[in-house]
Amino acid sequence: MLLHNLPPGQAAKEMVHVSATPVLALRGVSKRFGAVQALTDVELEVHAGEVVALVGDNGAGKSTLVKTIAGVHPIDEGSIEWDGKVVQISKPHDAQALGIATVYQDLALCDNIDVVGNLYLGRELKKRGVLDEVEMERRSRELLDTLSIRIPSVRIPIASLSGGQRQVVAIARSMLGEPKLVILDEPTAALGVEQTAQVLDLVERLRERGHAVILISHNMADVKAVADKVAVLRLGRNNGVFEVKSTSQEEIISAITGATDNAVTRRAARNGEAQK
Amino acid sequence: MSTDKTSTTVTKTPAAENTEAAAQAVTAVDPRLLVREQGFAGYLSEFKRKMKAGDLGSIPVVLGLVVIWIIFQSLNSNFLTAGNLSDISVAMVGTGMIAVGIVFVLLLGEIDLSVGSVSGVAGATFAVLNVSHGMNEWLAFLLAILTGTVAGAIHGFFFARIGVPAFAVTLAGLLFWNGFMLQILGDNGTINLDSDGVVAKLTSYYFTDVAAAYGLALVATVAYFLSSFFGNRRREAAGVPSRPLSETILRTVLLAVLAFAVAIVYNQYKGLPLAVVIFLAVLLITDFVLRRTSYGRKVFALGGSVEASRRAGINVELIRISVFAIAGTFAAIGGLFIASKIASANQGAGAGDLLMNAIAAAVIGGTSLFGGRGRTWNALLGVLVIVSIQYGLALQGIASPVQYMITGGVLLATVVIDAVTRKTQKTAGRA
Numbered sequence: 001m002l003l004h005n006l007p008p009g010q011a012a013k014e015m016v017h018v019s020a021t022p023v024l025a026l027r028g029v030s031k032r033f034g035a036v037q038a039l040t041d042v043e044l045e046v047h048a049g050e051v052v053a054l055v056g057d058n059g060a061g062k063s064t065l066v067k068t069i070a071g072v073h074p075i076d077e078g079s080i081e082w083d084g085k086v087v088q089i090s091k092p093h094d095a096q097a098l099g100i101a102t103v104y105q106d107l108a109l110c111d112n113i114d115v116v117g118n119l120y121l122g123r124e125l126k127k128r129g130v131l132d133e134v135e136m137e138r139r140s141r142e143l144l145d146t147l148s149i150r151i152p153s154v155r156i157p158i159a160s161l162s163g164g165q166r167q168v169v170a171i172a173r174s175m176l177g178e179p180k181l182v183i184l185d186e187p188t189a190a191l192g193v194e195q196t197a198q199v200l201d202l203v204e205r206l207r208e209r210g211h212a213v214i215l216i217s218h219n220m221a222d223v224k225a226v227a228d229k230v231a232v233l234r235l236g237r238n239n240g241v242f243e244v245k246s247t248s249q250e251e252i253i254s255a256i257t258g259a260t261d262n263a264v265t266r267r268a269a270r271n272g273e274a275q276k
Numbered sequence: 277m278s279t280d281k282t283s284t285t286v287t288k289t290p291a292a293e294n295t296e297a298a299a300q301a302v303t304a305v306d307p308r309l310l311v312r313e314q315g316f317a318g319y320l321s322e323f324k325r326k327m328k329a330g331d332l333g334s335i336p337v338v339l340g341l342v343v344i345w346i347i348f349q350s351l352n353s354n355f356l357t358a359g360n361l362s363d364i365s366v367a368m369v370g371t372g373m374i375a376v377g378i379v380f381v382l383l384l385g386e387i388d389l390s391v392g393s394v395s396g397v398a399g400a401t402f403a404v405l406n407v408s409h410g411m412n413e414w415l416a417f418l419l420a421i422l423t424g425t426v427a428g429a430i431h432g433f434f435f436a437r438i439g440v441p442a443f444a445v446t447l448a449g450l451l452f453w454n455g456f457m458l459q460i461l462g463d464n465g466t467i468n469l470d471s472d473g474v475v476a477k478l479t480s481y482y483f484t485d486v487a488a489a490y491g492l493a494l495v496a497t498v499a500y501f502l503s504s505f506f507g508n509r510r511r512e513a514a515g516v517p518s519r520p521l522s523e524t525i526l527r528t529v530l531l532a533v534l535a536f537a538v539a540i541v542y543n544q545y546k547g548l549p550l551a552v553v554i555f556l557a558v559l560l561i562t563d564f565v566l567r568r569t570s571y572g573r574k575v576f577a578l579g580g581s582v583e584a585s586r587r588a589g590i591n592v593e594l595i596r597i598s599v600f601a602i603a604g605t606f607a608a609i610g611g612l613f614i615a616s617k618i619a620s621a622n623q624g625a626g627a628g629d630l631l632m633n634a635i636a637a638a639v640i641g642g643t644s645l646f647g648g649r650g651r652t653w654n655a656l657l658g659v660l661v662i663v664s665i666q667y668g669l670a671l672q673g674i675a676s677p678v679q680y681m682i683t684g685g686v687l688l689a690t691v692v693i694d695a696v697t698r699k700t701q702k703t704a705g706r707a
Binding site: 106107108109110111112117118121122123128129130131132134135138141154155200267 | 286473507508511514515517524568569573577579580581583584585587588589590647648650
């Protein structure tokens with residue numbers, strides 16, 4: 001069931017729990033790298049308190065799309081709307097200023113520095129020019145508590161943490177700037193079962209706190225577990241936006257692989273038209 | 277370090293309920309959490325855990341120093357006299373200052389091979405400006421230190437901006453600055469310094485009043501106690517884990533014993549040496565900068581992960597250049613102390629084993645060669661070990677070839693300890 005095809009009233013009913021104006025909306029976004037057309041006319045909407053999973057095969061344009069939003073690659077055509085207003089995102093700083101936080105796959109934490117130091121790296125709290133360790137530690141514990149993140153101690157170096165714990169610390173770090181939109185690039189890749197669950201719990205908590213979340217994942221179980229909507233990209237184009245509750249995994253996978261679009265289905269469609 | 281034990285009930289949305297993985301995640305308390313017991317018992321258990329995890333800190337070097345002192349004392353009863361210990365502590369300041377700069381560079385995970393030559397340039401610059409050209413000695417002093425800063429900044433520029441490996445840049449610097457020093461010293465080679473001048477006074481001045489050494493020991497002890505006491509009070513008020521009072525008192529008592537023992541030794545000889553006071557002040561300030569300011573945090577971050585630092589908005593180039601400039605500055609300061617000790621600037625300054633001793637001092641003290649781990653106080657411990665060996669062997673009348681071999685052996689032992697503890701820390705998940 002494609003949301004685009006729903007009558008407006010029904011679509012609105014499906015989304016009563018979210019705000020009317022999307023936090024972020026991409027309208028007909030295209031991006032070209034030399035001879036490669038990475039994105040063509042991509043549409044995407046994310047509302048506050050909503051988790052949108054962005055799925056697609058390798059090379060479908062997920063990473064490129066995320067990088068256009070994060071300001072790493074400025075878009076060539078189309079427009080980006082933030083809270084209903086058209087904005088220009090031409091460098092990472094622009095995205096941060098709007099309230100977009102991105103957690104990349106390589107987490108970029110400093111192994112030798114403790115959790116508090118990593119959370120506040122580059123934006124240390126200072127008191128008369130000196131690091132205010134006490135306040136940073138207090139706020140770190142507060143932040144980790146509100147996100148129900150369990151780590152051994154906020155004063156141990158990142159090197160002592162497991163992969164899942166590092167992931168949640170990286171996500172918690174993105175929360176410090178109170179972003180409206182959080183982009184998570186494959187947060188559960190290379191994580192064990194329980195650690196994956198920890199990260200998914202955290203994603204849900206982000207939603208409960210009213211953040212909009214874009215989640216890139218290859219793992220359909222994760223997507224079904226936490227996402228509200230699934231946006232499928234295929235060969236740099238939209239290949240449908242699905243409501244997770246009412247869509248089967250097979251439907252999503254066939255949209256990703258393009259299994260619905262082959263000689264047999266086209267024949268069936270032709271025959272159907274012919275019978276009318 | 278306690279962590280709150282309350283288990284959290286996760287409110288689940290319908291979407292999550294159908295995943296078994298998510299359901300399993302709601303366990304009570306992770307048994308692996310480090311919960312530190314309160315009070316003194318907690319301190320001991322924490323200490324044991326750290327030992328097991330290979331987090332040895334300064335313990336190997338302190339033990340090594342004690343062993344070295346016992347050996348030399350048993351060979352020659354003049355070794356542990358007030359006069360010899362006082363001389364060791366004054367002689368170590370020159371190399372120690374250079375080692376402080378090396379600690380900064382090692383924290384980045386880089387190396388500076390030029391510090392020996394740069395220290396020679398500083399001594400020569402001062403001698404030429406002050407003695408040969410009759411410039412005001414304070415101005416000459418300042419300019420001599422600035423030559424080190426500029427030399428370091430140049431190395432930093434080529435490393436950070438152009439991307440030449442620090443090893444290669446500073447190796448070039450080693451040759452260049454040595455040649456530069458010989459050039460400005462000119463034909464006569466050695467310039468004697470004014471024995472009453474500011475540079476000569478650096479190592480020859482002693483606070484002869486006994487109150488000076490005792491006063492400094494008292495001030496250090498009280499200042500340490502007050503800062504940890506009020507620091508802990510503030511932590512308690514903010515509701516974050518704090519040290520128990522018993523631990524603060526224990527540390528203060530240890531510091532007091534050490535400080536007054538040193539003061540007694542100094543007062544038995546000529547009094548409190550000015551050089552040592554300056555060195556301690558430098559160590560205090562640099563340690564404060566590295567641990568308590570955002571600049572220091574950035575230096576550590578670069579030693580941990582350059583990419584993470586860059587993404588956190590840290591100006592990587594600027595920090596790198598500044599760290600090399602700091603190393604050059606301390607090399608110059610060290611060079612002035614060394615010139616002060618021999619009251620002249622000569623062609624041999626900054627050559628020989630000075631560079632290796634300075635690097636060895638930083639590493640022996642416990643600064644990691646792999647970056648991101650270390651303190652400037654390590655330079656004090658390391659240089660104390662090296663100069664103790666030098667003085668002990670000299671007392672025995674053992675020639676410098678043997679000195680070199682022994683210092684080399686000590687350095688090897690230290691880097692082995694560094695590599696082995698790093699391995700243990702890795703298996704214990706702490707590196």
